[in-house]
Amino acid sequence: MTMKLKNILLVVAVSATTAILSVWGYAKYMENNSSYGLQQQDNGKLPVNYAGFFDKDNVPAGPVDFTAASTAATPAVVHIKTRTKEKQVTNNNRRRSPFGDLFGDDDPFSDFFGGPRSMVIPEQRASGSGVVVSGDGYIVTNNHVVEGADEITVTTTNRKTYKATVVGTDPNSDLAVIKVESSNLPYMVWGNSDDVKLGQWVLAVGYPLNLDVTVTAGIVSAKSRSIGINKGDRPIESFIQTDAAVNPGNSGGALINTNGELIGINSAIASPTGSYAGYSYAIPVNIVKKIVGDLMKFGAVQRAYIGISYPPDDVPEEKKKELGIKDGEGVFVSGVADDGAAKQAGIQKGDFITKINGSIVNSGPELQEQVARYKPGDKITVSYVRNGKENTATITLKNKSGNYEAVKQESVLDDFGGAELATVDKATAQKNDISGGVLVKKLGTGILKNTRMQEGFVITSVDGQEVKTVEDLKALLGKAQGGTVRLEGIYPGYEGTYGYPLNLSSSDQK
Numbered sequence: 029m030t031m032k033l034k035n036i037l038l039v040v041a042v043s044a045t046t047a048i049l050s051v052w053g054y055a056k057y058m059e060n061n062s063s064y065g066l067q068q069q070d071n072g073k074l075p076v077n078y079a080g081f082f083d084k085d086n087v088p089a090g091p092v093d094f095t096a097a098s099t100a101a102t103p104a105v106v107h108i109k110t111r112t113k114e115k116q117v118t119n120n121n122r123r124r125s126p127f128g129d130l131f132g133d134d135d136p137f138s139d140f141f142g143g144p145r146s147m148v149i150p151e152q153r154a155s156g157s158g159v160v161v162s163g164d165g166y167i168v169t170n171n172h173v174v175e176g177a178d179e180i181t182v183t184t185t186n187r188k189t190y191k192a193t194v195v196g197t198d199p200n201s202d203l204a205v206i207k208v209e210s211s212n213l214p215y216m217v218w219g220n221s222d223d224v225k226l227g228q229w230v231l232a233v234g235y236p237l238n239l240d241v242t243v244t245a246g247i248v249s250a251k252s253r254s255i256g257i258n259k260g261d262r263p264i265e266s267f268i269q270t271d272a273a274v275n276p277g278n279s280g281g282a283l284i285n286t287n288g289e290l291i292g293i294n295s296a297i298a299s300p301t302g303s304y305a306g307y308s309y310a311i312p313v314n315i316v317k318k319i320v321g322d323l324m325k326f327g328a329v330q331r332a333y334i335g336i337s338y339p340p341d342d343v344p345e346e347k348k349k350e351l352g353i354k355d356g357e358g359v360f361v362s363g364v365a366d367d368g369a370a371k372q373a374g375i376q377k378g379d380f381i382t383k384i385n386g387s388i389v390n391s392g393p394e395l396q397e398q399v400a401r402y403k404p405g406d407k408i409t410v411s412y413v414r415n416g417k418e419n420t421a422t423i424t425l426k427n428k429s430g431n432y433e434a435v436k437q438e439s440v441l442d443d444f445g446g447a448e449l450a451t452v453d454k455a456t457a458q459k460n461d462i463s464g465g466v467l468v469k470k471l472g473t474g475i476l477k478n479t480r481m482q483e484g485f486v487i488t489s490v491d492g493q494e495v496k497t498v499e500d501l502k503a504l505l506g507k508a509q510g511g512t513v514r515l516e517g518i519y520p521g522y523e524g525t526y527g528y529p530l531n532l533s534s535s536d537q538k
Contacts, residue, residue: 092229092286098243100288103185103214104160105281107235108169108192108206110177112152113493157234157281158182158206159290160215161320165190165208168320169280170295171197174204176507178493182208185241196323200260200331201311201400202295205323216282219289221312222387224248224268232272232294232308234281246272246308252393253309254341257296262331262428266397267309268292274308283310292316315400322403330403330434332425334410335368336361336375341391358382358413359395367430373421375412382418383411399425405432447472451497452486460520462488464496479528481515488517488525505532 156173160166167182174180180192190208197204224230225248232244250269258265268283274297283292292310299305322329338359339351347353353360358380364371375381381389384398385408402408404427411420426432448470457464465486471477487495490504491513505513516527 094229094231094243094245094286097231097284097286097288098233101216101231101233101282101284101290102241102243104216105185105233105235105241106158106160106167107155107183107241108158108167108173108280109155109181109183110153110174111179111181112154112176113178114148114151155235155238155277156279157277157294159280159282159293160213161218161290163211163213163215165210165213166195166320166324167192167206167208168293168316169204169206170293171199171202171204173280174206175199178507180206182206184213196327196329198260198319198323198329200258200262200329201264201315201319202258203293203311203316203319203323205320216284216290217288218317219285219287219291219313221268221291221314224251224285224291224312226251229286230268230270230272230291231284231286232270232274232278232281232310233284234274234278234294236273236275236277238277244273246270249307252391252397254393255296255298255309264315264396264400266312266315266393266400267295268312270308270310271306272308273304275304276302278308290316312397315397318401318403326434331428332399332402332404332406333368333428334375334381334399334423335365335370335426336381337363337365338381338392338395341393354378354380356380356413357390359389359392361412365430367426369423369426370410373410373423374419375410375421375423376414378414380413381410382413383409383420385409386411404434444472444474444476446470447474447476449498449501456486456520460486460518462486462518463494464488464500465517466495466498466501475530475532479515479530481528482519485519485526485528486517487515490515492516 154173154177156169158167158169158173161168174194175197180194182190182192184190190210192206192208195205195207228248230246230248232246234242236242247270248268249271251266253267253269254265255267256265268291270283272283274281274294278294279296281294282290283294285291291313293313293316294308294310296309297304298307298309319329339348339353339362343351343353348355351362353362359382361370361375361377361379361381364375364377381395383389384395387398389395389398399408402425404425407422407424409420409422411418413419424432447468450467450469452462452465452467456467465488468476468481468483468485468487471481471483487501489495490501493504495501495504512529512531514527515530516525518525
């Protein structure tokens, strides 16, 4: 019994000694490692991503005060309200007769189901935000805020209300410029979106959910984001992504830095519910400045092209191999247009574009953001890598048509093929008891010739909406966006009102 007790005590003693030695050894090991790590920092040997972080110029500042920036910016952000009138839309798609399968081509009831169908779209109201960019009343907002609106009302922070007119729109970037008649308006100071850095504080200013002017704060969480929401034939997306709270109604409002400078126009949110869920997106101000300037000067964006195609950034690896897309720094050139600027400069399929005017580009959105700042005819330098060697070429950018000319504002009236239109004079209007209208002096060779209209007809409405001037006609036809509309009016000196369907999607349209 005594021998067994001695053995047990011996085992306990050995175990305790082993445990103590293990703890002491681990502590000593950690002490040595910690000392080594501290020695690394003391000797300035830091990870590459921290190089320069503790330089005196990069020491994190103290608490940021948002009050000065908010006070400066809010008077320049306005509330935009729009109204779209009720209208009747005609659908010319032939309705199928339910008796067609029974009678075939000899269906005696087909005539009862073949006519056009009409539907009434009720009046619609919406609201958004805008940023005043000049003292004489020019305001930038999103295209989707004012698109199709018949009336646009702008309210400032001091409760003054103005009627606004559209200067120009660009669905590709989702930007629009509107104008109010005023002077000495407070306006926003342009910033520089190239200086925006990940993690910096930003403020979103706007009118969310029909509330009064509201400021929210967040940080820049990403740059050069593309989320596939812009419309148009050549959409441009290189958003600044933030976590500043943005909700419906913030669209068209300002994204500012802590100096109160405009660095972006809030445009979209990423949300499964339609309301803020953590991410919001703003159009960089350096793109905004270019597009606003073009819309104010030309009425249309002067969009420049290098003349290349490139794959989306999210192409799966298997697809890359299938398409022969290589891995490398920069934007892979998957195709070169025969009449484009890139081909003339010697850029080839398989090259990697790495810089535009010295600015590094690693993705399609970054490339778009850089090129979007220029117009046809501008010369830029493009750096590209071929077979491991970087080359630089100077190219002259072209427009979509492959030349250097300025692009004019497109109009539906351009498709009237030489038709001569004029606003009726007051005497004619009074004599025929109308408030105005558009006189068709000559039908021309365009889409008007396909109607039964005669020269001398006065157009007084489009789909039931009154027309007093040529500008009214142009605006209403522009909003129709294809399909068929109904023109109504009179022949001076004759009784009655006449109507003619006008097919805006006619094959004669160029």
